[in-house]
Amino acid sequence: MNKIRTALVAGVFAATASLGFSSANAAGDAVHPPEHHWSFSGLFGTYDRAALRRGFEVYKGVCAGCHGLRLVAYRNLMDIGFTEDEVKAIAAEVDVPAEPNEDGEIEDRPGIPADKFKSPFANENAARAGNNGALPPDLSLIIKARHNGANYLNALLTGYKDAPVDKKVPDGMYYNTYFPGQLIAMAPPLSDEGVDYADKTKATVKQQAEDVVTFLTWAAQPELEERKRTGIKVILFLLLLTGLLYVVKRRIWADVH
Amino acid sequence: MAQFQKPGWLENGLVRWVDHRLPIFTFVSHELYEYPTPRNLNYWWNFGSLAGIILVIMIVTGITLAMHYTPHTAMAFDSVERIMRDVNYGWLIRYIHMNGASMFFIIVYIHMFRGLYFGSYKAPREILWMLGVVILLLMMATAFMGYVLPWGQMSFWGATVITNLFSAIPLVGDYIVTLLWGGFAVDNPTLARFFSLHYLMPFVIVGVVVMHIWALHVHGSNNPIGIDTKGEQDVIPFHPYYTVKDMFGLGVFLVFFSLFIFFAPDYLGHPDNYIEANPLSTPAHIVPEWYFLPFYAILRAVPANFIGEWSTAWMGFILIEAKLAGVLAMFGSIAVLFVLPWLDRSPVRSSRFRPMYKWFFWIFLIDCLVLGYVGAKPAEGVYIAIGRIATIWYFAHFLVIIPLLAKFEKTKDLPKSISEPVLGGGGGSASAAASKPMEKA
Numbered sequence: 001m002n003k004i005r006t007a008l009v010a011g012v013f014a015a016t017a018s019l020g021f022s023s024a025n026a027a028g029d030a031v032h033p034p035e036h037h038w039s040f041s042g043l044f045g046t047y048d049r050a051a052l053r054r055g056f057e058v059y060k061g062v063c064a065g066c067h068g069l070r071l072v073a074y075r076n077l078m079d080i081g082f083t084e085d086e087v088k089a090i091a092a093e094v095d096v097p098a099e100p101n102e103d104g105e106i107e108d109r110p111g112i113p114a115d116k117f118k119s120p121f122a123n124e125n126a127a128r129a130g131n132n133g134a135l136p137p138d139l140s141l142i143i144k145a146r147h148n149g150a151n152y153l154n155a156l157l158t159g160y161k162d163a164p165v166d167k168k169v170p171d172g173m174y175y176n177t178y179f180p181g182q183l184i185a186m187a188p189p190l191s192d193e194g195v196d197y198a199d200k201t202k203a204t205v206k207q208q209a210e211d212v213v214t215f216l217t218w219a220a221q222p223e224l225e226e227r228k229r230t231g232i233k234v235i236l237f238l239l240l241l242t243g244l245l246y247v248v249k250r251r252i253w254a255d256v257h
Numbered sequence: 258m259a260q261f262q263k264p265g266w267l268e269n270g271l272v273r274w275v276d277h278r279l280p281i282f283t284f285v286s287h288e289l290y291e292y293p294t295p296r297n298l299n300y301w302w303n304f305g306s307l308a309g310i311i312l313v314i315m316i317v318t319g320i321t322l323a324m325h326y327t328p329h330t331a332m333a334f335d336s337v338e339r340i341m342r343d344v345n346y347g348w349l350i351r352y353i354h355m356n357g358a359s360m361f362f363i364i365v366y367i368h369m370f371r372g373l374y375f376g377s378y379k380a381p382r383e384i385l386w387m388l389g390v391v392i393l394l395l396m397m398a399t400a401f402m403g404y405v406l407p408w409g410q411m412s413f414w415g416a417t418v419i420t421n422l423f424s425a426i427p428l429v430g431d432y433i434v435t436l437l438w439g440g441f442a443v444d445n446p447t448l449a450r451f452f453s454l455h456y457l458m459p460f461v462i463v464g465v466v467v468m469h470i471w472a473l474h475v476h477g478s479n480n481p482i483g484i485d486t487k488g489e490q491d492v493i494p495f496h497p498y499y500t501v502k503d504m505f506g507l508g509v510f511l512v513f514f515s516l517f518i519f520f521a522p523d524y525l526g527h528p529d530n531y532i533e534a535n536p537l538s539t540p541a542h543i544v545p546e547w548y549f550l551p552f553y554a555i556l557r558a559v560p561a562n563f564i565g566e567w568s569t570a571w572m573g574f575i576l577i578e579a580k581l582a583g584v585l586a587m588f589g590s591i592a593v594l595f596v597l598p599w600l601d602r603s604p605v606r607s608s609r610f611r612p613m614y615k616w617f618f619w620i621f622l623i624d625c626l627v628l629g630y631v632g633a634k635p636a637e638g639v640y641i642a643i644g645r646i647a648t649i650w651y652f653a654h655f656l657v658i659i660p661l662l663a664k665f666e667k668t669k670d671l672p673k674s675i676s677e678p679v680l681g682g683g684g685g686s687a688s689a690a691a692s693k694p695m696e697k698a
Binding site: 137140145147180223228232248252256 | 338349352493504505508509515516520522523529541
């Protein structure tokens with residue numbers, strides 16, 4: 001028994017050591033975002049399909065004007081319930097450069113499902129020129145690229161406030177306590193009824209924020225559902241195997257103890 | 258009583274034919290079936306074989322990742338994302354490799370602290386211990402270069418900070434940095450050579466691991482009591498006793514590892530590394546991976562000018578800059594481990610019989626955790642003071658406390674043999690007690 005306790009202590013020690021270090025990474029002067037319960041959190045979390053679809057509508061109708069999603073392909077939408085015809089239609093809405101034609105000229109062609117999402121600006125300079133000098137980040141990995149990404153983005157999208165009187169907000173900047181430094185160049189992007197949901201859900205700011213965060217979490221971690229499903233199986237298998245190995249160990253060691 | 262027997266398959270005709278020409282089967286028999294291991298090893302002794310297994314896991318996943326990765330500044334970041342999104346089970350392979358680095362360091366740090374607690378570095382195992390320190394250094398270099406490959410913000414800025422350290426070396430520093438970079442900044446040539454070296458160094462580690470195990474098998478494992486084995490009653494063959502015990506420990510470890518891979522794969526990483534490297538935008542805080550934090554704290558603990566003035570006064574003509582002093586302190590924190598077997602002259606190995614050293618061991622462990630904590634914090638305010646005190650304690654532990662303890666500590670009486678305490682000690686012959694199967698408490 002003593003030995004098992006030692007082994008447990010080892011595990012706990014390793015875990016707490018790593019936890020302590022990791023949380024110590026958190027830095028910045030922004031307000032801590034409130035915790036929200038997400039469909040995809042927890043051991044058995046999965047993406048709420050309806051929220052994903054609405055979130056795509058929010059991305060397409062609101063975010064896509066300035067923010068790219070360059071690592072996601074249109075075909076990936078089929079993984080979250082869009083039909084092939086729907087995806088073809090969505091992809092065909094954009095024009096992308098084709099291969100050189102017989103005369104060597106490059107013409108535009110409609111997008112196909114295999115294309116990645118077309119970014120709104122051709123390059124960084126174009127993006128800055130169109131946004132008052134600020135660069136709207138690509139959103140493909142935004143949830144993983146921020147501490148506590150989903151809660152952070154949800155808080156940011158719903159957290160615009162009037163600045164306190166002693167805080168000077170320059171023209172073209174907005175006050176948001178969740179943004180590091182509190183001054184953000186993005187105007188409040190969401191407004192009530194700012195999108196018309198196809199499923200007739202009432203499009204409050206809160207609803208839109210939750211939906212688009214769910215969609216962007218999928219964009220950053222499309223493997224999440226398969227990962228968690230696999231993880232449950234792997235850990236159940238390992239627990240069984242480890243239990244059996246313990247029994248074998250006891251039997252082999254019986255003549256030594 | 259445990260049997261030391263050659264395995265039956267050694268009598269097989271084909272085995273004998275091969276063995277006569279290449280005695281690989283005799284080797285296996287000798288190092289596994291006949292290899293005597295102290296019978297009283299506890300679970301802290303599992304971490305050596307675990308380290309070997311995780312090394313193999315890292316090499317296998319690493320080779321697989323290299324089939325899909327592109328070491329070019331314009332494509333590296335996207336190629337990693339392609340692995341995550343489009344390669345079959347790419348996410349799994351990459352998350353195993355990414356978290357495997359952290360697991361490797363957790364295992365090796367526990368393995369080292371076990372050696373410190375039970376005095377495993379003492380005669381006749383000094384070279385075994387020193388080879389272990391070499392492995393640690395190689396691991397650190399490998400992990401550092403591996404972290405650069407995804408070409409995220411922390412990859413780039415971590416590489417910039419760490420490679421710049423070498424510029425502190427007098428005379429040849431700038432030349433070395435240019436050589437590391439392959440140019441005049443961290444750029445495509447840097448990424449390419451880091452990829453090449455990151456692929457090479459694990460195999461160098463394998464080589465040193467072979468020597469580490471070779472040295473181990475000369476005198477065998479140390480044990481929790483820290484006294485030498487004194488005959489058959491103290492030892493059992495490695496196989497099947499420790500093979501099965503290591504397998505069980507491996508199972509427990511894999512559950513722990515899987516929790517990270519499947520449910521918190523990015524927990525030990527930094528979010529900034531999911532932003533592509535941008536030489537024009539410096540992150541708010543450049544933080545190394547958690548396993549480097551204690552050393553990072555030591556690097557930053559040296560006050561500007563302090564050593565400079567001190568050394569100017571003493572050496573006159575050699576001016577050591579604070580940066581160089583910090584680098585020296587950081588490498589010194591590992592160099593001191595090399596000479597540990599000669600700093601600790603106490604003849605008693607195990608802390609169980611060293612009442613004072615035992616306390617200082619735990620204080621030292623806490624000191625290392627404090628250094629790790631400080632390393633994660635910005636170098637300002639109270640963290641500077643804590644970092645300096647913890648750094649001074651780190652070196653004082655090895656250079657002052659351990660030599661003094663060896664002189665003045667009153668150690669407890671050592672048992673006569675391993676089998677005595679294991680079998681409940683005192684009366685009765687050891688072999689008679691050993692032949693009787695006992696219930697486990």
